[in-house]
Amino acid sequence: MKIVPLLSFLCLSVMQLAIGQQKQISLEEIYDGTFGTEGLEVLNSMDNGKQYSVLNFNRSSRVSTVDLYNYETQEKVETLVTSADFDEIPYFTSYEFSDDESKVILATEVEPIFRHSRLGIYYVYDVESKELTRISEQKIQEPSLSPDGSKVAYVFENNLYVLDLQASETTQVTNDGKINSIINGVTDWVYEEEFAFVKAFEWNSDGSRIAFLRFDESRVPEFSMDVFGQELYPYQYRFKYPKAGEENAGVSLNIYQLKKGETTKVDLGDPYYIPRIKWRNHPQHLSVQTLNRHQNKLVLYDVNAKNMKVSVLLTEKDDAYVDIHDNLTFLADDSFIWTSERDGYNHLYLYNEDGELMNQITKGPWEVTAYYGYDQEEDRVYYQSTENGSINRDVYAISSGGGDKLRLTKQDGTNLADFSADFTYFINTFSNAVTPPVYTLHLAEDGELVKELEDNSELKDMLKDYEFSPKDFSTLSINGNDLNMWMVKPADFDPSKEYPLLLFQYSGPGSQQVANRWMGTNDYWHQILAAKGIIVACVDGRGTGLKGRDFKKVTYQELGKYEVEDQIAAAKELSELPYIDPARTGIWGWSYGGFMSTNCLLKGNDTFEMAVAVAPVTSWRFYDTIYTERYMRTPQENASGYDENSPLNYPELLEGDYLLVHGSGDDNVHVQNTMRMIEALVQANKQFDWAIYPDRNHGIHGGNTRLHLYTKMTDFMIENLLKTDNQ
Numbered sequence: 001m002k003i004v005p006l007l008s009f010l011c012l013s014v015m016q017l018a019i020g021q022q023k024q025i026s027l028e029e030i031y032d033g034t035f036g037t038e039g040l041e042v043l044n045s046m047d048n049g050k051q052y053s054v055l056n057f058n059r060s061s062r063v064s065t066v067d068l069y070n071y072e073t074q075e076k077v078e079t080l081v082t083s084a085d086f087d088e089i090p091y092f093t094s095y096e097f098s099d100d101e102s103k104v105i106l107a108t109e110v111e112p113i114f115r116h117s118r119l120g121i122y123y124v125y126d127v128e129s130k131e132l133t134r135i136s137e138q139k140i141q142e143p144s145l146s147p148d149g150s151k152v153a154y155v156f157e158n159n160l161y162v163l164d165l166q167a168s169e170t171t172q173v174t175n176d177g178k179i180n181s182i183i184n185g186v187t188d189w190v191y192e193e194e195f196a197f198v199k200a201f202e203w204n205s206d207g208s209r210i211a212f213l214r215f216d217e218s219r220v221p222e223f224s225m226d227v228f229g230q231e232l233y234p235y236q237y238r239f240k241y242p243k244a245g246e247e248n249a250g251v252s253l254n255i256y257q258l259k260k261g262e263t264t265k266v267d268l269g270d271p272y273y274i275p276r277i278k279w280r281n282h283p284q285h286l287s288v289q290t291l292n293r294h295q296n297k298l299v300l301y302d303v304n305a306k307n308m309k310v311s312v313l314l315t316e317k318d319d320a321y322v323d324i325h326d327n328l329t330f331l332a333d334d335s336f337i338w339t340s341e342r343d344g345y346n347h348l349y350l351y352n353e354d355g356e357l358m359n360q361i362t363k364g365p366w367e368v369t370a371y372y373g374y375d376q377e378e379d380r381v382y383y384q385s386t387e388n389g390s391i392n393r394d395v396y397a398i399s400s401g402g403g404d405k406l407r408l409t410k411q412d413g414t415n416l417a418d419f420s421a422d423f424t425y426f427i428n429t430f431s432n433a434v435t436p437p438v439y440t441l442h443l444a445e446d447g448e449l450v451k452e453l454e455d456n457s458e459l460k461d462m463l464k465d466y467e468f469s470p471k472d473f474s475t476l477s478i479n480g481n482d483l484n485m486w487m488v489k490p491a492d493f494d495p496s497k498e499y500p501l502l503l504f505q506y507s508g509p510g511s512q513q514v515a516n517r518w519m520g521t522n523d524y525w526h527q528i529l530a531a532k533g534i535i536v537a538c539v540d541g542r543g544t545g546l547k548g549r550d551f552k553k554v555t556y557q558e559l560g561k562y563e564v565e566d567q568i569a570a571a572k573e574l575s576e577l578p579y580i581d582p583a584r585t586g587i588w589g590w591s592y593g594g595f596m597s598t599n600c601l602l603k604g605n606d607t608f609e610m611a612v613a614v615a616p617v618t619s620w621r622f623y624d625t626i627y628t629e630r631y632m633r634t635p636q637e638n639a640s641g642y643d644e645n646s647p648l649n650y651p652e653l654l655e656g657d658y659l660l661v662h663g664s665g666d667d668n669v670h671v672q673n674t675m676r677m678i679e680a681l682v683q684a685n686k687q688f689d690w691a692i693y694p695d696r697n698h699g700i701h702g703g704n705t706r707l708h709l710y711t712k713m714t715d716f717m718i719e720n721l722l723k724t725d726n727q
Helices: 008-018 027-031 189-194 457-463 521-532 549-553 562-575 592-603 625-632 639-643 672-683 705-721
Strands: 003-006 043-045 051-058 063-070 076-082 094-097 103-112 118-126 132-134 141-145 151-156 159-164 169-172 182-184 201-203 209-216 222-227 235-240 250-257 262-266 273-279 285-291 297-304 309-317 336-340 347-351 357-360 368-375 380-385 394-398 414-419 425-432 435-443 449-454 471-478 481-488 499-504 535-539 580-590 610-614 657-663 689-693
Touching (some): 043 414, 051 094, 094 141, 103 141, 118 141, 151 201, 159 209, 309 336, 336 368, 347 368, 394 414, 435 457, 471 562, 481 562, 499 521, 499 562, 499 705, 521 535, 562 580, 580 705, 610 705, 672 689
Parallel strands (some): 499 535
Antiparallel strands (some): 003 471, 043 051, 051 063, 063 076, 094 103, 103 118, 118 132, 151 159, 159 169, 182 209, 201 209, 209 250, 222 235, 285 297, 336 347, 347 357, 368 380, 425 435, 471 481
16 A cells, blocks of 8 residues: 655644643534634725725624725725614625626625525616615615616516616516526526526626526426425425426527517527526627536627627536536627646636637636736736645736746645736635634735735634644555545544544535545544544545546546545555555445445445445436436436446445434435335345434534534444454
8 A cells, every 4th residue: 555645744733732721622613613714804906906895894883884895904994885874784794796886785784595596685886976876675686787877777577677876767678588497697506507607697798688597397297395384384496497407498588678578589509408698798799608408519799789799718528427517708809718628737818809729828727716807017827726736726927828836825825816906916715734814915916915914823822722632644555546545543643542533525526625625514524533443534536526527527428436446445555554454444425425326335345334424316217307317428328337236236335333314404415315215125134323413404504403413423423443442
């Protein structure tokens, strides 16, 4: 077995801190915010590039303000708007400027619909006149100001509306919207979840037109969930949810011309998916991305809104699938920057306005992980990448021609950037496995430090009083690949003893759990388990991300095969270490990770003695079209891929201890997955433990829910992984 250490220097400082520590981390502290980090409020860079705005909320007075700050001095310049000035707004929870910054939309009384979608009462604040206008008497979705701030488009009950602020007149653009049937201007459930956007309309650059998507989901199968609530009778919540192989909503692109009050449907040749629309700088030209059902062919179109002529700008094809991203940027002349995996790694490309490739901006055996923007005046592209190792992130600048590359961040770990509008400054968020988030202001020209903003020193000092074990990074050679791994050992680790092993993983396509960044709540929980005497490890196997196209897409049409093989092989390899007891090996995961932990316990029943699966997929036949078919095609085309890796089909393989957990109100991975798994195990006469959390969604949270869940999982792991110690 070959384990190659990485970043071992990170561990030394933590080990030194650990000397003399006595306090134990508790679950109550994890979930009452004891270990929360201080951060910067979400900021909005103003067009002048010298200032930014922040939403502040005073908890004692319950007053919201939008305040302006100076980048260089970090001093407050002025308060743009305060809820204290208006009786109709007790406080607001978000804000959005018009392009010319003359108006601000303020959100109040916001309530969630699904993961990203919201309903709320919204107002428009005029910065100059200081007047406040309520957009609608009803709760609406996705209000959006025209570029000059004179109008607001929004969606109400699946129809698109436009409010003229000067004339105080509202125009209903569409009339056929109907719940669970026709949607205009916002996305359906599956687009929202898998293409990660809700607002499906866009203003053009001069505010004369609105492009919007229309969804006809009348033929999409309906899913229902029982909601138990607090009343005498429960009720059913129904919504359209296309499962793999079933019918999707028909989608069409339309352009509304405000002056004429006319809507025209754009002929795109009956596209299957339209995952992105974006106006170009020229007000008559719209870019549209379409995907076929297999999601292995993406076409970027230009639509001339004057004559509705459609032309192809570029086409992306892949033997497996093409990922959707938000990196399309149009330059002043409507040439554009785009990211693609066409050379085997995700990189930046420059095209002219007609879609002809000018050059590849970045290249190398590493991935561009974020695109921050283009400074036209300096001809500089700003991006984040894994050039310094796949578990690290750094921020770079490069010319559009691919020259003059400069690393702007200096510390190994995870670096995130937020640039000012004119690319004079950027705020860097840095963390690594032993450093909580540090926020610093830098010059974009060379990365020079301007000012330290927040370093979470109080949290770091507080943690010195706790028993704390280092996260040791390494690589593990498995099935011909060097897989990234971290391991956490008990603080009083004795190499002459044998410890149980618990693997944590997610393993979904393109994901990453082994990263050099600060701890999340699961990391704190793993510290509790380590303090109990359990070694916790995480291995990112084949199918995970940031190591190139081929490594990620090897799992195509076989979700749950190679990833499971890698976790079983990793557990076997680690069990050969002299300080790990091969008879006490567990694995746990959530969602895709729950699918994985269940499969590993069954297919690896000679390796794993215990598994915990939270909100797992148990058959990809139950999951949605866009996600599942991207990686598996349809069940009709790939029945063996679906069934041979579904734990529903081999429950008789269960030999170890198994805890199965789900929320009954999960609109994403339906509790149906767990109920079918329970039935399969019952009919196989296999004993197991399970828990259902009433009305909880995929996150299984709210009140004491998380504390209860993690207490249950902790007790289960102690009972089943440490049981030989208690005999």
